[in-house]
Amino acid sequence: MSTPERRTPPGLPSVADGSADFTEAWLANRRLSAHTRAAYRRDVQQFLGWCAGRDLDPLRASFLHVNAYARDLESTVDGRTGRVLAPASVARKLSALSSWYAFLVRLEAVAANPVGGADRPRVARDVSSTIGLSAAEVDAMLAAAERLDGPTAARDRAVLALLADLGLRVGEVVALDVGDLGAERGHRTVRFTGKGGKARRRALTPAVVRALDDFLAVRGDVPGPLFTTATGGRVDRHAVFRLVRRLARDAGVPAWERLSPHSLRHAFATTARDEGVPLEDVQDAMGHADPRTTRRYDRDRYNLDRDPAYTLAAARSRRSRS
Incomplete structure (x- = not known):
């Protein structure tokens, strides 16, 4: 028996007709930040380009x-770094593609999600590939910004302060508007859209307030984007990348290139944990849904001195003396 042909639902264009595709409908259906939406759009367009180069209808991909x-x-060289894509980058692209196909399945444009049976790269959840910074190196970069x-x-200086003191994502910083700054219950605050389209609020440190x-x-306080160009x-985000590397170079950070x-976000989390901030508080500040994501930044988590067995033994010893 032949498999019935999958047809595009009424009111939606076909993927292959070149005029439009399901991508914008899929993105509109998701609560995403502007940065995440743009990244997902690029990921799907990259796959559609790959299909076009092989005369493959994406709706018939297996x-x-x-x-x-x-x-x-996995063999693609990143033009920005000169290295092949990291497994985490490949996994992220496939995750976006899987979400896109899941949307098509719900629309009955395809029978099944072909990414579901694919061989995705394994990514260690407790390891971060981000080049980190020590607290002293962050201090040196802030000092370089003052110069x-x-x-x-x-x-x-204000951009760097938000990245360093609050650990915000670069997409969250560049998307800020003047109206996102405010005050609540004695705190100066900033509101922003976090990952997954979640509305979030953070308190501003005195250094960030000054900056x-x-x-x-x-x-001036005229409405509009908070951080603007000369025009x-x-x-x-590319301008912020250049700023971070320039200040790191001026601060004498060896790995500045x-x-x-994200290195500053990494430093925010690791320094907070080094200073004894509870994991759940760091997790909330960073907007991580999964505590395992936050744990990646705890560089001292494998220190045997922190084995809870010592704490239990000490408690037992105190009880025996009482």
Whole structure:
């Protein structure tokens, strides 16, 4: 018996017609930050381009095609780093593609999700590939920012302060508007859209407040994007990448060429844990749904001195003396 042909649901264009596709409908159906939405769009478009190069209809792709695509990704050189894509990057691209296909399954445009049976790379949940920074190196970068001069100095200091003191994602920082700054119950605050489209709020440290106030004194408090370019456009994440590396270089950080804004987020978490901040508080601050994600940043988690067996033995000893 032949398999019935899957047809595009009424009101939606076909993937292959070139005029539009399901991607925007899929993205509109998800609560995502602008940065995540853009990344997912790129991930799906990359796969659609791969299919087009092989004259393959994406609606007829099988897990074998997805496997072949994944192997191609694993040998792809990242133009920014000059290295092949990390397993985590490949896994993220396939995760986005799986979500896209799951949407098509619900629309009955495809019979099954071909990514479900694919061979995805294994990614260790308790290991972060991000190049980290020590607390002293972050301090040195903040000091380098204080030495900046020129028309963007106040803006750049405020950007770095948000990354360093709050551990925000670069996409969260560049998406901020002036109206996102506020005050609640005696705290100066910032509201932003976190990963997964979640509305979040964080308290601002005194150093961040000073940096923002100095910047707003120059910028003015007119509505619109908080951080803008000389032409009035919103500062993008690539400009922040360049800023972080330039300040790391000026601060004498050895690995400055391999750093990213996420390195400061990594440093926020590791330093907080080093200073004894409870894991759940760090998890809440970073907006992690899974505590295992936060645990990756705890560099001292394998220290045998922290084995709970010692704590239990000490308690037993105290009880025996009482």
